[in-house]
Amino acid sequence: MRWLAFVLVLVPGMTYAGEARPLAENPLAEARLKHLAVELRCLVCQNQTLADSNAPLAEDLRREVREMITKNLTDQEIIDFLVSRYGDFVLYRPPWKAATVLLWLGPFLLLGAGASALVVALRRRTRRPLDVPMTEAERRRVEQLLSQGGSRL
Amino acid sequence: MKRFLLPLAVFVVLVGFLAAGLTLNPREVPSPLVGKPAPPFRLPQLHEQDKTFSPSDMAGRVWLLNVWASWCGGCKEEHPVLMRIAKAGDVPIYGMDYKDRRDEALTWLRRHGNPYPITAMDEAGRIGIDYGVYGVPETYVIDKQGVIRYKQIGPLDDEIVAKKVLPLVKELQSK
Amino acid sequence: MIPEIGHFALILAVCVAVVQGTLPLYGAAVGNSALMSVAKPAARGQFFLVLVAFCCLGYAFAAKDFSVLYVAATSNSKLPLHYRLAAIWGAHEGSLLLWTFILTLWMVAVTIFSKHLPEAMRARILGVMGLVSLGFLLFMLTVSNPFERLIPAAVDGRDLNPLLQDPGMVMHPPMLYMGYVGFSVAFAFAIAALLGGNLDAAWARWSRPWTTVAWCFLTVGIALGSGWAYYELGWGGWWFWDPVENASFMPWLAGTALIHSLAVTDKRGGFKVWTVLLAIMAFSLSLLGTFLVRSGVLTSVHAFATDPRRGLFILAFLAVVIGGSLLLYAWRAPRVGLGGGFDLVSRESMLLANNVLLIVAMGSVLLGTLYPLFLDALGLGKISVGPPYFDTVFVPLITPAVFLMGIGPIAQWKKASLPALAMQLRWAFSSSVVTAILLPFVLGKWTPLLSLGLLLAIWIVTTTVVNIRERVGHLVGNSLMSCLAALPRAYWGMVLAHCGIAIFIVGITMVKGFEVENDLRMNVGDTATIGGYTFRFEGAQEVSGPNYVAARGSFHVTKDGREVAEMHPEKRVYQVQNQTMTEAAIDTGLFRDLYVSLGEPIEGGAWSVRLYHKPFVDWIWGGCMIMALGGLLAVSDRRYRPAWRRERYEEAEALRSISKSVA
Numbered sequence: 001m002r003w004l005a006f007v008l009v010l011v012p013g014m015t016y017a018g019e020a021r022p023l024a025e026n027p028l029a030e031a032r033l034k035h036l037a038v039e040l041r042c043l044v045c046q047n048q049t050l051a052d053s054n055a056p057l058a059e060d061l062r063r064e065v066r067e068m069i070t071k072n073l074t075d076q077e078i079i080d081f082l083v084s085r086y087g088d089f090v091l092y093r094p095p096w097k098a099a100t101v102l103l104w105l106g107p108f109l110l111l112g113a114g115a116s117a118l119v120v121a122l123r124r125r126t127r128r129p130l131d132v133p134m135t136e137a138e139r140r141r142v143e144q145l146l147s148q149g150g151s152r153l
Numbered sequence: 154m155k156r157f158l159l160p161l162a163v164f165v166v167l168v169g170f171l172a173a174g175l176t177l178n179p180r181e182v183p184s185p186l187v188g189k190p191a192p193p194f195r196l197p198q199l200h201e202q203d204k205t206f207s208p209s210d211m212a213g214r215v216w217l218l219n220v221w222a223s224w225c226g227g228c229k230e231e232h233p234v235l236m237r238i239a240k241a242g243d244v245p246i247y248g249m250d251y252k253d254r255r256d257e258a259l260t261w262l263r264r265h266g267n268p269y270p271i272t273a274m275d276e277a278g279r280i281g282i283d284y285g286v287y288g289v290p291e292t293y294v295i296d297k298q299g300v301i302r303y304k305q306i307g308p309l310d311d312e313i314v315a316k317k318v319l320p321l322v323k324e325l326q327s328k
Numbered sequence: 329m330i331p332e333i334g335h336f337a338l339i340l341a342v343c344v345a346v347v348q349g350t351l352p353l354y355g356a357a358v359g360n361s362a363l364m365s366v367a368k369p370a371a372r373g374q375f376f377l378v379l380v381a382f383c384c385l386g387y388a389f390a391a392k393d394f395s396v397l398y399v400a401a402t403s404n405s406k407l408p409l410h411y412r413l414a415a416i417w418g419a420h421e422g423s424l425l426l427w428t429f430i431l432t433l434w435m436v437a438v439t440i441f442s443k444h445l446p447e448a449m450r451a452r453i454l455g456v457m458g459l460v461s462l463g464f465l466l467f468m469l470t471v472s473n474p475f476e477r478l479i480p481a482a483v484d485g486r487d488l489n490p491l492l493q494d495p496g497m498v499m500h501p502p503m504l505y506m507g508y509v510g511f512s513v514a515f516a517f518a519i520a521a522l523l524g525g526n527l528d529a530a531w532a533r534w535s536r537p538w539t540t541v542a543w544c545f546l547t548v549g550i551a552l553g554s555g556w557a558y559y560e561l562g563w564g565g566w567w568f569w570d571p572v573e574n575a576s577f578m579p580w581l582a583g584t585a586l587i588h589s590l591a592v593t594d595k596r597g598g599f600k601v602w603t604v605l606l607a608i609m610a611f612s613l614s615l616l617g618t619f620l621v622r623s624g625v626l627t628s629v630h631a632f633a634t635d636p637r638r639g640l641f642i643l644a645f646l647a648v649v650i651g652g653s654l655l656l657y658a659w660r661a662p663r664v665g666l667g668g669g670f671d672l673v674s675r676e677s678m679l680l681a682n683n684v685l686l687i688v689a690m691g692s693v694l695l696g697t698l699y700p701l702f703l704d705a706l707g708l709g710k711i712s713v714g715p716p717y718f719d720t721v722f723v724p725l726i727t728p729a730v731f732l733m734g735i736g737p738i739a740q741w742k743k744a745s746l747p748a749l750a751m752q753l754r755w756a757f758s759s760s761v762v763t764a765i766l767l768p769f770v771l772g773k774w775t776p777l778l779s780l781g782l783l784l785a786i787w788i789v790t791t792t793v794v795n796i797r798e799r800v801g802h803l804v805g806n807s808l809m810s811c812l813a814a815l816p817r818a819y820w821g822m823v824l825a826h827c828g829i830a831i832f833i834v835g836i837t838m839v840k841g842f843e844v845e846n847d848l849r850m851n852v853g854d855t856a857t858i859g860g861y862t863f864r865f866e867g868a869q870e871v872s873g874p875n876y877v878a879a880r881g882s883f884h885v886t887k888d889g890r891e892v893a894e895m896h897p898e899k900r901v902y903q904v905q906n907q908t909m910t911e912a913a914i915d916t917g918l919f920r921d922l923y924v925s926l927g928e929p930i931e932g933g934a935w936s937v938r939l940y941h942k943p944f945v946d947w948i949w950g951g952c953m954i955m956a957l958g959g960l961l962a963v964s965d966r967r968y969r970p971a972w973r974r975e976r977y978e979e980a981e982a983l984r985s986i987s988k989s990v991a
Contacts, residue, residue, distance in 0.1 A: 020856040020865070023847040023927075023936050030847070041712050043182055043287040046629045047570055049714075052563050056252070057287055060278050085285040087185040092714025094699075099708045103699045107692035107721045114684040122677055125598075125669045146984055157661050160605060161654040164612075168647050170698065173705035174625035175639045183710060 029069045036065060036075060039092050040082065049092065184285045184304040191218070191295050192283040199250055199258055199272035206247070206273040208299055215325045217246040217318070218293040219269070220281060222253045223261035225289045231308035232265050238314060239268030244322045248272035251281045251289050294318060296325040331396050334384025335475040341377040341428075342465045344370050348458030352451035356524065364451035368439045371454050374461060375432035382429045385416055385474055395481030398422060398474045404487035404904050406875040414498040415488045420622060420632040421474035423501060427618075428464045430502070430509045431457065438513060438538075445534060452520035453513070460512055463645045471637050487875065487904035496556030504549030504576060508614035510542020511579060514586065515611035518604045519653055522660040527600045532593035535607070537963045539590060543583045544959040550576050551952035562910035562925045564845070564940050566948065569718040572630035574697045575617030581690035582610040585683045587959075592679050596668045596741060599680065601661045606683070608657060612650040613690075619646055625701060671743040678736040685729040692721050723777075730784045730833070733826055734791030738798065752798070756790035773841065781837025788830035792823055821962025825955045832951025838944035847927075851934040859941030861887045861922060863895075868926070868935060876900045878911075881926050881935065885915065892922075899926045921945045 024030035037051035042058045050058055050065075061082070068078045082090050094100045134142070186192070195207040208218075219235060221228040239246055248269035250258045255274065262272070275281055284293070285304075294303040303321055305313065348370035355363025385398075389412045394400040402418045417426040435457050442450045468474065491497070517535040521527045553576065558566040567573060586606040593603045619642045620626055624634030670676040696713045704710055738752055764783035768774040799819070800811045844858045850865040857863070866882040878900040885892040895913035902909065912925040920943045927936030 018851075018854050020848040020850040020854040020937075023849045039714070039716055041714070046180075046631070047568070047627050048629065052565070057278075060282060064279070064282055084185060085282060086182060086287070087285075088709065088711045089182045090712070092712050093716035094711050094713055099703055100699075100711065103695065103713070103717070104721075106695045107688065107725060110688045110691045110695075111685075111725065114688045118677075118680060118684050121680070122672050143988065147988065157601075157658040160608075161651065161658055164650055164654055167698075168643065168651070170702055170705050171619065171623075171625060171643055171646075174701045175623060175636055175643065177625075177701070177704050179625065179627045179700070179704070181710075 026070065029066060032069050032075075033062065033066050036069075036078060037062060040065075041090050041092055043086060043090065181306055182285075182287060184301075184306075186285055186301050187304055189301060191293065191299050191301050192280070194273075194275075194280045194283065196249070196273040196275055196280060199248075199255065199262075199274050202255075206271050208295065211247070211295070212299060213297050215244060215294070215296055215322055217244055217322075218249060218284075218295060219246050220249045220251050220275075220284070220286050220289050220291045220293075222251045222289050223257045224253065227308040228290045229265065231290055231310070232268075234309050234311055234314060235268040236266050237311075243319060244326075245270060249280070250274050251286060252276065252278040292318075294321055294325070297328065330384045330387050330391075331393070331475040331477070334381040334388075335473070337377045337380040337384070338465060338469055338475075341374050341381070342462065342469065344373045344377065345458050345462035345465055348374065349455055349462050351455075352458075353455035353523070356448040356451045356455070359448070361447065364447055367451045367454035367458075370458065371432070371435040371439050374458070375436045378425075378429045378432045381475075382416070382425060385422060385425060386413055388475075389413055389415055392485075393481075394483070394485050395478055396474075397476045397478040400478050400482040400485045402488050403485040404875060405484050406904070407485075407488055407493070408874055410498070411488055411493050414492070417501045418488050418492050420638070421468065421472045421476075423505075423632070424464060424468050424472055425474050426501065427505050427509065428461060428468065430505045431461050431464065431512065434509055434513055435461070438516075448524055449517075449520050449526075449531075449534075452523050453516040456516040456519045457512060460516075460649065463649065467638075467641055467645065471635070471641055484904075487902065490876070490900070490902040490905065490907050490909045491560060493875075493902075494556065494560055496552055496560065500549060500552040500556055502549075503545055503552055507542050507544075507546025507549050507583075508576075508579060508617065510538065510545055511583060511607075511611040511614050513542065514539040514607045515653070518607035519656065522604060522656050525660065525663070527604065527664045529594055529597045532590050532600075532603060533967075536587070536590045536594055537968045539583070539607070539610075540587055540959050540963050543580070543587055544956040544963075546576070546580050546583060547952055547956040547959070550580060551949045551956075554952075555949045558945070559912060559914055562912050563938070564843075564912070564923050564925075564942065566945075569693075569696070569715050570628050570630060571626040571697050572617075572621050572628045574693050575613075575620045578690050578693055579610050579613040579617065581686050581693070582606060582613050585686040585690075586610050588679050589683055592676055596670070596676060598668045598670060598676055599683075601664050602680075602683070604661065604664075605657060606687075608650070608653045609687075612646075612653075615642075615646050615649060619643060620697075626697070668742070670741070673739070673746050673749075674744045675736055675739040675741045678732050678739055682729050682732045682736060685725060685732070689722060689725040689729070692725060693718065696721065723780075727780065727784065730788065730829070733829070734787050737795050737822065737826075738791065752794060753791060756787065756794050760786040760790055768841070771842070775841065778837060778841040781833055781841075785830040785833040785837070788826055788833075792826060796823065816965055816967075818962045818965040818967070821958045821960070821965070823958070824961055825958025828951045828954030828956075828958055830951070831947050831954060835944050835947030835949075835951055839942050839948070842943045843945075844941045846939045848937050848939065849930055849934055850937045851932065854934075856939060858939055859920065859922075859943070861885055861892060861941065863922075863924065863939055865935070865937065867933065868929070871898075873900070875904060876902045876909075879926065879929070881913075881924075881937075883913065883924055885922060895922070895924050897924045897926045916946060918946070919944060 022030075034051055038049050040050040040061075042048045042050050042053035042055055044055050044057050045053045050061055065078055068081065073081075079091065083095075088095055094103055096104060191208045193208060195205045198204045198206050217238070235246055238244065246268050248271070250272055253274075253276065258272070258274075278286075284291075288306070290308055292305040292309055293301050296302050302325060303317065305318070309318070348367060351363045352367035352370075355361070355366070387393075388396045388399050389403055390409065392399070392403065392405055392412070394403075398419065398421050399415075402415045402422070403412050407415070415422070417423040435454060438450070438453060438457070442453070445453075514535050517531065517538070521531045553573070554566045557568075558564060586603065589599050589603040589606050592599045619639070621628070621630065622632050622634060623639030623642060624631070624636065625639065696717050699713050700711050734756065735749060735753065739749060760783055763786050764779045767782055768778045796812075799815060800808065846856060846858050848854075848856050850856065852865060852867040855862055855864045862885065864884045864886075866884055868879045868881040871878050871880045878898040880896055880898045883895040883897070885895060893915040895915055897913035898911040900909045900911055901907070910925050912923055914924075915922040920941060923940035923942060925938045927938060929935050
């Protein structure tokens with residue numbers, strides 16, 4: 001039964017009255033827009049993506065991106081368009097360049113440092129002297145101390 | 154022994170950066186267009202609708218491009234500063250009315266004064282995007298070769314004009 | 329008058345905090361019992377005074393006293409009472425008062441539950457907490473006074489931000505602060521131990537319950553914040569790696585590492601120095617979070633209104649508290665011994681590895697959050713670091729940690745054998761891998777991340793089963809049930825918490841893999857089908873609430889002809905701030921959420937509408953709650969109960985007398 005509704009949605013004009021239409025004129029372009037817009041920053045908002053923002057500038061920029069998609073520009077070309085006007089600030093995925101090398105490699109460098117520190121620490125521990133068995137005199141001393149123990153618990 | 158000081162050392166560096174951060178504005182987006190040619194456009198004029206304006210019309214001169222709108226509060230704030238610049242005559246200011254309505258723009262200029270010899274109309278905001286406009290008012294200093302040399306984000310005030318804009322203009326004019 | 333009483337109470341509290349922060353610490357250093365005993369009454373006195381201040385502010389809100397600046401800024405005559413009271417923590421000044429109040433609450437708890445602690449330790453703990461509270465009180469009295477007057481009084485208030493007029497937002501800050509502030513107890517324990525020079529297993533055993541309870545609260549607080557964002561913001565998102573969200577997540581990661589590290593120090597006396605450092609780190613991250621949210625250094629939807637003076641004060645406070653504690657650490661830690669030795673392959677080493685992974689993950693979140701600030705401060709331009717970065721970096725770091733979750737509990741203390749572990753886990757591993765690869769095909773779609781998520785979740789569950797079977801196998805018992813019941817609560821707490829993580833991972837994996845979203849234009853009578861559910865739009869009417877007017881849509885939902893739900897999303901306009909809010913309609917189910925949000929009206933009574941089908945999304949927050957429940961279960965273990973401790977002491981006494989008579 002479900003496949004029938006699916007086919008009906010796919011064939012506009014043939015759908016029976018009452019099937020909701022997609023909001024966008026061109027759903028494929030819209031899907032591409034969504035894919036791009038979630039990685040772009042709304043410049044006038046307090047940390048929101050271009051996809052989620054209702055600000056006028058965000059709507060304008062979405063309109064621009066939509067137009068570029070219908071003109072068949074690639075994702076990279078669209079990103080370059082925005083970056084040349086607004087800088088890297090507009091990208092939520094920081095570009096790979098000299099200034100961001102530390103950012104992208106940082107976590108893995110930290111992991112390497114942590115792992116080596118871990119191995120060094122572990123090696124140090126295994127070289128520790130083994131437990132030495134207690135002598136009789138020491139055992140008696142322990143008993144004496146325990147009986148004096150009292151309310152330290 | 155030294156490795157126990159490592160957390161403290163890292164923390165000190167962190168505090169240094171955080172202190173520096175208190176002096177910065179994380180919401181300001183500097184323009185990548187500074188040092189690049191001003192994006193070309195040809196827009197209709199506000200006052201004489203059958204005429205157009207383009208940056209190429211200004212080749213050979215140093216000029217200011219001020220992006221403004223009648224609905225913008227900061228523009229009202231900076232307007233007296235612009236009037237003073239226009240009156241002093243050191244450098245011409247041309248206006249770009251951004252995402253505005255013609256009648257409201259005309260009324261606004263009539264009420265607050267018109268420092269611009271010509272105002273271009275960017276009703277759709279497309280040229281604004283080309284210029285990296287994200288919040289009006291914004292002002293660009295453009296040199297004789299049509300290259301953007303400075304961008305002011307937000308309203309101009311007398312101090313910035315005196316300290317940054319006018320000295321730059323004089324330097325560019327002497328080249 | 330009442331606000332002035334509150335203000336005065338805060339001033340008195342400062343005086344008490346000064347006393348609490350100095351005399352007991354000095355007394356502990358020189359062994360003066362009279363000075364040390366000042367700590368308890370001082371802490372209780374502070375609690376009372378801050379409570380008075382809190383109640384005064386509450387009264388000002390309840391009585392709609394718009395001559396108090398803070399009330400005028402965050403309340404309104406039309407705001408219902410429960411939101412007027414929640415508005416106490418709706419903005420910066422009041423939330424600081426809440427922070428301080430919760431700190432005094434924890435202080436009182438310490439005075440009540442610390443009879444078994446040595447006097448000097450208790451004095452030091454309360455002294456350190458007193459110094460922290462002194463900082464917050466001074467902060468309030470100097471640059472963030474909630475009792476500041478507005479003269480002349482406002483006619484009406486500016487209303488609470490509509491986003492905050494919601495039950496989730498009412499509970500989220502108190503829970504979160506209970507967590508943040510709770511870590512100050514662990515911190516105080518660590519400082520006390522460093523000051524006193526007695527860092528041993530007993531110290532870890534005392535700190536454990538406090539740290540675990542704080543961790544539980546923080547888990548709940550973060551989950552509430554995420555759940556709130558999901559249903560309140562209108563587009564179904566629940567985590568954005570926003571700086572403020574990260575500010576709460578980093579202490580959580582450090583806290584998780586801490587509770588595991590404390591377990592080792594408690595049981596085996598190992599990792600002492602590392603545990604102390606973690607305790608300092610967890611609370612430092614809480615304070616750092618406070619700074620990031622209020623200083624204006626980072627942009628966020630969640631940030632409070634900012635003021636550079638406030639930022640400077642908090643930074644100075646941070647520098648003193650964290651800098652001071654790290655200095656103390658650098659000075660005293662080298663003298664602390666290494667503790668019990670253990671092998672390269674052992675439960676200890678796995679827990680240590682887990683710690684390293686968690687702290688590296690935390691470091692990565694910190695790096696990503698602060699990197700834009702680093703570049704900007706160095707003049708290297710402005711960048712943004714958002715979800716694409718964090719998602720890419722976090723998953724590879726946390727995956728090995730989740731793998732270790734399965735192996736660690738099975739490994740023996742001190743020395744474990746890798747081949748033996750492999751033998752024990754071979755069934756769990758193979759079944760997890762096979763199921764994880766096949767299940768997505770059964771569900772309809774295969775991606776690597778989908779398989780990975782399922783693998784991790786199934787791995788946790790299967791290894792837990794293996795672990796339980798192994799534990800029960802050692803008990804000589806009658807029935808399975810009695811054997812299971814014999815296992816200590818702390819063990820079940822761990823099992824529950826780990827399973828909570830598995831449930832959480834399932835939720836994220838399924839939602840990200842299978843959620844469907846549709847943007848549609850719907851006329852009255854139109855239908856749309858997603859995820860097997862059919863939605864029929866029945867139109868929208870105008871309704872009004874206490875301080876808003878709204879368009880309320882009606883949707884009739886069916887599945888295969890059966891009735892499912894009536895859903896009523898709203899588009900509200902809060903008149904005072906003239907702000908529009910989308911109230912999504914959510915039909916919650918165990919295995920899926922249906923989510924409807926209204927967009928804009930289009931001509932002819934039609935509306936633009938967004939429909940979502942989100943499978944398993946509630947498992948995300950359900951998993952978090954189960955994690956927290958696991959923590960609480962672990963804390964309720966008898967070893968932490970005073971009565972049990974007394975019994976143990978009596979037992980030990982009896983054994984000693986027996987061994988004496990035998991010797």
